[in-house]
Amino acid sequence: MRMAKGVEWALHTLLNLDMIGGGPVGSGQLAEAHGLSASYLNKQLQQLARAGLVVSVPGPRGGFRLARPLEAITLLDVVEAIEGSTQLFHCTEIRCCGKIGELSPPPTDTCAVNAAMRRAEEAWRQALAAQCLADIRGELDRVPMVRQVVRTVLE
Amino acid sequence: MRMAKGVEWALHTLLNLDMIGGGPVGSGQLAEAHGLSASYLNKQLQQLARAGLVVSVPGPRGGFRLARPLEAITLLDVVEAIEGSTQLFHCTEIRCCGKIGELSPPPTDTCAVNAAMRRAEEAWRQALAAQCLADIRGELDRVPMVRQVVRTVLE
DNA sequence: CGATCCTGGACATGTAATGTCCGTAATATG
DNA sequence: CATATTACGGACATTACATGTCCAGGATCG
Ligand code: SF4
Ligand code: SF4
Numbered sequence: 541m542r543m544a545k546g547v548e549w550a551l552h553t554l555l556n557l558d559m560i561g562g563g564p565v566g567s568g569q570l571a572e573a574h575g576l577s578a579s580y581l582n583k584q585l586q587q588l589a590r591a592g593l594v595v596s597v598p599g600p601r602g603g604f605r606l607a608r609p610l611e612a613i614t615l616l617d618v619v620e621a622i623e624g625s626t627q628l629f630h631c632t633e634i635r636c637c638g639k640i641g642e643l644s645p646p647p648t649d650t651c652a653v654n655a656a657m658r659r660a661e662e663a664w665r666q667a668l669a670a671q672c673l674a675d676i677r678g679e680l681d682r683v684p685m686v687r688q689v690v691r692t693v694l695e
Numbered sequence: 696m697r698m699a700k701g702v703e704w705a706l707h708t709l710l711n712l713d714m715i716g717g718g719p720v721g722s723g724q725l726a727e728a729h730g731l732s733a734s735y736l737n738k739q740l741q742q743l744a745r746a747g748l749v750v751s752v753p754g755p756r757g758g759f760r761l762a763r764p765l766e767a768i769t770l771l772d773v774v775e776a777i778e779g780s781t782q783l784f785h786c787t788e789i790r791c792c793g794k795i796g797e798l799s800p801p802p803t804d805t806c807a808v809n810a811a812m813r814r815a816e817e818a819w820r821q822a823l824a825a826q827c828l829a830d831i832r833g834e835l836d837r838v839p840m841v842r843q844v845v846r847t848v849l850e
Numbered sequence: 851c852g853a854t855c856c857t858g859g860a861c862a863t864g865t866a867a868t869g870t871c872c873g874t875a876a877t878a879t880g
Numbered sequence: 881c882a883t884a885t886t887a888c889g890g891a892c893a894t895t896a897c898a899t900g901t902c903c904a905g906g907a908t909c910g
Contacts, residue, residue: 697898699898699899700898700899701898701899732899732900732901734900734901734902735899735900735901738899738900752907752908753906753907753908753909754907754908754909755908755909755910756908756909756910757907757908757909
């Protein structure tokens, strides 16, 4: 049970896009900045575009730019854009299988196990939604040179 | 990013073990009760045993029994017994790779992204730890026949 | 002793994330 | 208009890990 690596890629890339300013940046440059696979990062960026977090502009001098300020992008937005909004705990309804399943009446409501797991997952999602990328940028800015390095690499 | 199916297996099996009472039950019967793979469920039960949630007794008429009452087993106990205690968000330290990594000074503290993710994950773990299996048994008991069926199947 | 059942490692299989490739469409530039 | 550049998206290949199977021990009961 591990979160997709693409989430980390997306978060750093979004932060970099913010530091560079307005102009669109190509996926190649963004990948090179962190030594990532260009094609695969491009796929992740497409998902961010579909989710409305970035805007893609084709053509020469094209690339990706932020669709809205970091204040309006939460961690949950990024996680759901990359991972989708599937449940962490996915029920197989094993209560309906085997001997117990055969002897039991068909279940009428959602099971207690599933409900409990859902509650915990909801706490996680709320904690993700409560933190925006601007908060993280704030902590990042306390380290010197970061902004300058990003600008140098991405021009 | 999906939780291992073994967690669902373990939860149901623990609840079944409680309903049957004290005596040990073989992994074969427990698997048959829900139509699961006997060998694989056995592996999961071994992990529960290592985590101290169940006690294994070898020999004829052996099997597994609860190590402590359901009041003392939280959802977090089960999840960590099966999944291990690895982080949901596992950092690859890509900030140290690529052009940005080369130009940046070696990072001194844990990064802000990782910290934020850890906070959210902590909320999840706390929500898991706040719910014990006895709560779930309580909800389950509102459905008639459940207890009786389990006793019939597992003798 | 012999049957039963857990233990634990080795191995096979399935599935999803990760990574690559290439043809297509869109657009800036000359 | 011609061309180069870039995103788009589908079709693969590769890798990692969960899932499932099997077998040779070891413990325990009768
Ligand atoms: S009883 Fe709950 S956890 Fe078990 S299979 Fe059904 S929904 Fe899933
Ligand atoms: S900066 Fe944070 S999220 Fe990025 S690689 Fe380092 S620890 Fe991971």
